[in-house]
Amino acid sequence: MKKTLLYAVTAGMIFGLCFVGATLASADNGPADITLHSTIDKAKKAKPAVFPHAKHQAKLECAECHHSKGADGKQVAFVEGQKIEKCETCHNKAAGMPKKISTFKNAAHENCKGCHKKTDKKLTKCGVCHPKKK
Numbered sequence: 001m002k003k004t005l006l007y008a009v010t011a012g013m014i015f016g017l018c019f020v021g022a023t024l025a026s027a028d029n030g031p032a033d034i035t036l037h038s039t040i041d042k043a044k045k046a047k048p049a050v051f052p053h054a055k056h057q058a059k060l061e062c063a064e065c066h067h068s069k070g071a072d073g074k075q076v077a078f079v080e081g082q083k084i085e086k087c088e089t090c091h092n093k094a095a096g097m098p099k100k101i102s103t104f105k106n107a108a109h110e111n112c113k114g115c116h117k118k119t120d121k122k123l124t125k126c127g128v129c130h131p132k133k134k
């Protein structure tokens, strides 16, 4: 009787651990909140941007922002499980991208502000992403 109970408890614990493991393994959603800033363009007045990542993930597809690059240098659309790199890995001056996406700032403004403009013009105000320092 006691043994049966022990088996049940152990089995339950193993199942529980597997379940947690599976959940963690399938959910590399990155940080919930990110402070974005360039590590290449050290502007005189650094302007970090706040980015509620999880809040955006709740409403949008990963592909709205994430993609990759093929051997030919062309964009590769997002697919689940794709290696996600920092925007600046590809969007930097040395990579010679078109002007509107030639730096982290430009690519971010194109992506972030581009969508915000369609969603709600108030979200394009500088202070939404670059809050004044306290």
Ligand code: HEC
Binding pocket: 036, 037, 038, 041, 042, 043, 045, 046, 047, 048, 049, 104, 105, 108, 109, 112, 113, 116, 123, 124, 125, 126, 127, 128, 129, 130
């Ligand atoms: C929807 C979000 C968003 C809005 C609105 C926005 N920005 Fe940005 N901005 C970013 C992101 C993201 C970056 C790239 C990360 C960083 O450097 O802060 C950036 C980068 C910058 C940079 C480069 C900062 C640096 O340290 O290299 C400047 C300057 C800048 N923005 C100015 C502005 C100004 C001025 C406005 C208003 C006209 C504005 N931004 C509106 C998101 C935004």
Ligand code: HEC
Binding pocket: 028, 029, 030, 031, 034, 036, 051, 053, 056, 057, 060, 061, 062, 063, 064, 065, 066, 084, 085, 086, 087, 088
């Ligand atoms: C609205 C835009 C947006 C959406 C939607 C979005 N992300 Fe992100 N994500 C970003 C930005 C911006 C970064 C920071 C990139 C950087 O630091 O250059 C980031 C960072 C990450 C990182 C960390 C990468 C690293 O090494 O720093 C992971 C992992 C990630 N995202 C996964 C996801 C997944 C999975 C989804 C979909 C469920 C998703 N993201 C949806 C914009 C987005």
Ligand code: HEC
Binding pocket: 065, 066, 067, 068, 069, 070, 073, 074, 075, 076, 084, 085, 086, 087, 088, 089, 090, 091, 097, 098, 101, 107, 108, 110, 111
């Ligand atoms: C692995 C390289 C790579 C990474 C990482 C990357 N991009 Fe791109 N991105 C590209 C390429 C390649 C293009 C196409 C360039 C062209 O049209 O000449 C592109 C195009 C874009 C465009 C133009 C509009 C479009 O979607 O075609 C925007 C905006 C953009 N990227 C923003 C971002 C942002 C924001 C991030 C980070 C969340 C990011 N990119 C990460 C390679 C990358």
Ligand code: HEC
Binding pocket: 049, 050, 051, 052, 056, 059, 060, 064, 065, 108, 111, 112, 113, 115, 116, 119, 123, 128, 129
């Ligand atoms: C494809 C559309 C889309 C993209 C791309 C996008 N956003 Fe947003 N963003 C939204 C929407 C929609 C809201 C309003 C969400 C709400 O009020 O619940 C929002 C709200 C915000 C807010 C205000 C959050 C709040 O708590 O009220 C910030 C800050 C922000 N976005 C930053 C960014 C930055 C930085 C980027 C680029 C790295 C970005 N967004 C890219 C759609 C987008």
